[in-house]
Amino acid sequence: MFEPNKIIVTGGCGFIGSNFVHWVVDNTQCDVVVLDKLTYAGNPENIAGLPEDRVRLVVGDICDAALLDELVPGVDAIVHYAAESHNDNSIADPSPFLHTNVEGTYQLLEACRRHGKRLHHVSTDEVYGDLALDDPARFTEETPYHPSSPYSSTKASSDLLVRAWGRTFGVQATISNCSNNYGPYQHIEKFIPRQITNIICGIRPKLYGDGKNVRDWIHTEDHSSAVWTILTKGTPGETYLIGADGEKNNIDVLHAILEGMGQPADAFDWVRDRPGHDRRYAIDSTKLRTELGWQPQHTNFAEGLAQTIAWYRENEAWWRPAKEATEAKYAKQGQ
Ligand code: NAD
């Protein structure tokens, strides 16, 4: 059992990173240094109000080796969430994805090597490519890498760097590959919050392609408990898949949002498909459940979705400033 007293959480002002920081404060004694560049996706309000003696925000870039040399000696481990995370943005401009996802992970690995610290690397199921809708298979830790988009190829690259630094330099690192998250603080460029906030704004929701693409949904709080489990109980050098058996196609999710917000089932627009759009993701998380004893708590998607809709209704001041620019970007792409 690894029991860290203080960790760096990179990307701790983003969606999943900030939910993890809340989870750590609420469920452990561990203190947190959030290292975040505050890109368009990072918002310090996501961690506002947390106790100052437990959580400190350092605004900076994970590619800044000198800054890492200041911060890393003072902690027991790094939990690495920082990334450029949106597929559509990676198609419009891949360059920041190379910088943060590849170079940034490299700099963190080198800092862990210099200072003898542990790393937990947060990655995605998208590194495995996609499955056919009628394929009974799900992704496992043994599935070959086959990424489709600039985003997922940079995440795959970062995973391979972590494995190589473990094997060649002995860096103590674990990797997790998680399925699609939903919950509070998710940027409104992503599918679920985009549609919820569209409806609140009187804009019709937008569905890509034929709407039959399947995503395997997990509540972000379950992702947080899984990452903490892997950090503290996982074996360095190992990869663990995180998922909560939440496969659903996009049109069913959109119908659930429309119904939950009192809209007719056909009150949306079909729009241009995403180039290279992955068909289906599905996670088999047996290893994490049997070896480390993790279980998801939020297994009722309808309930989690209703809470998420309520959160966006109650926190309009949080998302409203980004809405116009986000939709303008999509309009330019015909989406
Ligand atoms: P997000 O885009 O909401 O947040 C990313 C955060 O990283 C932001 O706070 C941003 O300011 C910060 N950041 C970006 N570049 C940085 C840099 N160079 N230096 C320091 N900070 C930087 O992303 P998210 O959806 O919360 O995803 C977090 C992580 O989880 C990513 O690594 C992503 O690949 C992974 N992941 C996401 C999902 C999902 O469903 N969203 C699923 C599986 C894995």
Ligand code: TDX
């Ligand atoms: O307006 C939309 N309409 C639509 O039909 C948007 C924004 C998306 N979609 C579709 C595309 C996908 O099939 O919804 C699905 C989900 O899209 P995103 O929210 O963009 O997520 P996805 O591309 O599946 O990637 C997400 O999960 C894996 C995260 O953004 C990644 O960071 C994570 O690695």
